[in-house]
Amino acid sequence: MNKVNFVKIVDSKSATNIHVLADNALTEKHVFMAETCTVKQGGYVVVDFGKEICGRVHVVFGYNECEGKVRIRLGESVAEACAELGQNNAGNNHSLRDAVYPVVCWSDFSTTESGFRFARIDPVGGADVNITAVYAEEDTNGLTMQGKFNCSDERINDIFDVAARTISLCVREKEIWDGVKRDRVVWIGDFYPELVGAFNLYGVIPQFTRVLDMVSDFDGCWVNRIPSYSAWWLVCLAEYYKLSGDKSYVLQKLPYVYKILCDFDEIVQPDGNICYSQSNNGMFDGNEFFVDWPTHQTADSEIGWRYLLTYALQQTKAFLAELGEPTANIEQTLARLDMYDYKQSTFKQVTALGVLANRIDETTATKLLREGGANGMTAFMSCVIVKALQNLCEGEFALKVIRDYFGAMLDMGATTFWEDFDMEWLADTPSSITALPNSERKNIHADYGKFCYKGLRHSLCHGWSSGFIDFFFGYVLGIVPAAVGYQSVSITPHLCGLDFAEGELPTRYGKIYVRHELSNGVVKSTVRLPDGVILTK
Known part of the structure; x- marks a missing residue:
């Protein structure tokens, strides 16, 4: 303390x-x-x-x-x-x-x-x-923050520091909360950006498996009673395996993996439609196709839900194949999902999930995600949107979106990143979180927010908002695991208009140090790897 x-x-x-x-x-x-x-x-x-x-x-x-x-x-x-x-x-x-x-x-x-x-x-x-x-x-989490990132853009450095503080507060001694004022609980969909963000700062920590365990193995309901969160559980397990190389834990969780796969197999019909009537799993009312609050109960929500499920099945198929496990049932479910007539969505989070699932062509996706700049971003899905831009080789634009969206929160007094933020709120020139109440002027905290986070209920420290820092390590510094657990890595710089970027990434073998600097139009790189880690091309 x-x-x-x-x-x-x-x-x-x-x-x-x-x-x-x-x-x-x-x-x-x-x-x-x-x-x-x-x-x-x-x-x-x-x-x-x-x-x-x-x-x-x-x-x-x-x-x-x-x-x-x-x-x-x-x-x-x-x-x-x-x-x-x-x-x-x-x-x-x-x-x-x-x-x-x-x-x-x-x-x-x-x-x-x-x-x-x-x-x-x-x-x-x-x-x-x-x-x-x-x-x-x-109250602190007792952990030492090891991940570091620094670059030539001080605004980006400030954004990284605030994101890191956000994650450090939400990572508790035994688990990872979504928020520290409200949502002091585990939501597994929200855990995905928290997992990737926390790994970049702390490496592999026991809280990861504790969270996966806390919400699993409950008979008779979807994870967190939300079907999409069962898909996110699969994504989180796949991500954990990629980051940690912890084969024994993944093998231990295989019975629950197969249970979730069966749950989805039951509801994806032969014609590709989704029908919950044959499922006995309990869920919160109205959450059949929940993806994100702004898309909730819209026509596009099912599209995003399908993209998410497709991505989850793809990730699960990949790690099961590596473990020598059968994947034929997953391939059949994926084939049925592909029978659906997917329509173009104007929601950026839906488009981004389509990019991750490789179900939207690059030209269409790039146009949709660039439209309006940081408008249309959401805190929860910021990690997914930035990852999609990264996959589309739109790194410089992704960095601009990060600077504009999260920088706007800094301008409103943020010292941690929020449960949600909408660029459109700024049109009213509201007062910041440090301002005394004024009946003649809207306040950024008291007078905005929607859904379950209206007004002052809105959490101003939410872990799901900060997973985007993975972009700094995995794309700007370009540190990518070539084998699970970072036993081997590839390093490809993408300075995205920066003059230099450097950082340290903690792995189970030790910290990887990388610095890239632009000199006379050429990027010069310095790389230091811990013993046992192999650099691949």
Whole structure:
């Protein structure tokens, strides 16, 4: 656990001697000897810790003549820290971030754990309170971040750093959450970008197999009760095998692999149509073809779902063949899926899945994915869209999309990347997450969002948003495993308009160091491989 002091007092009312709150936290003066900040009934203090935190706020009290109470509101934005429950969809969702605590003389306490950057303290017990110190206690995952990336574009470097922090907060000691304020649970579709992102930072970690185990082997339902998440489970297992080379674990999970394959075989009809009537697997209502929230229950959703299933079966077929397992049933299911009359989709995530499944021609896909630049991006599917652009050799455009989309979040005050973001929100010139509520101006957190993340319920630290960093390692640096587990690698630089790029990628053999630099029109590369890793052409 790390102690984090606040960096700024955002706002206050009827509070005196406020400066001592930070001074005392820094000097760790004894509670009896320290000066106190007095916050009168009806007053408040709002502090900014400078960055998103997964943890608690700790408050130390001085001498108080009578028992009182304080209300503490944690917020990923100032607007959230200042909102009443229910206002702009503010709530205690998956974590108790808005609660009242008792105050007694010379006492202290820590709030419950949540994700936040800001905190507001209000006396609510009918008495003034004397506060000695306020600081945050940050829970860490206990891991050392080993993956590094640096390039000639400082904006891209900032984006990488924020993505890395996002992933580091969502990777917990035993599992990987989707968010630290809300969605503090495992969703296996969301886990795919978290898996590839976390590998680039930490290498192979035990959390990967724990997550795969947590959601598997439940009889009578699809993974997470969402059919597409059963497909994502297959993709995640295939990705894990590619990154780790952990053959024994994959062999252990083969019975569940075959169970999922049978589940899909049951619903893909001889004419290629999908029919769930013969399946007894439980699912959440309306999630037959869920892919992403913006496509949910649209006509294009089934197209994207089919592309995803096709890709999942292709990836599964590949690793089963390598393990010497039969694949004929997969080939038959794929053949039936190909009987469907696929129509062109304007949703970028649908097109991107079609590219990964090799079911859309390159010219059509390139045109659709370039249309509107970063417009049409979603946080969840950003990893997939960038990967599709990479496959289409549109790396320079992919880098621009990353710069525009994630850079816009930075401009709105992001220190971690969000559950969702839509470039169209910027048309209203909203205020940032650091701004006090203003009834005459929309706020980027309070007044936007759709589906399950409307308003202040919206998570501003979501692991699924940061899988795109795989592009920096796998395409810009060009480090690609030629054999599972990176026992052999190929390295092909794609600077995408950068003057230089360098980084370190952790593998089970050690860290791979690569630097590419453009000099007089020629890319010069420096490569250092750990013992046991072979460089192939």
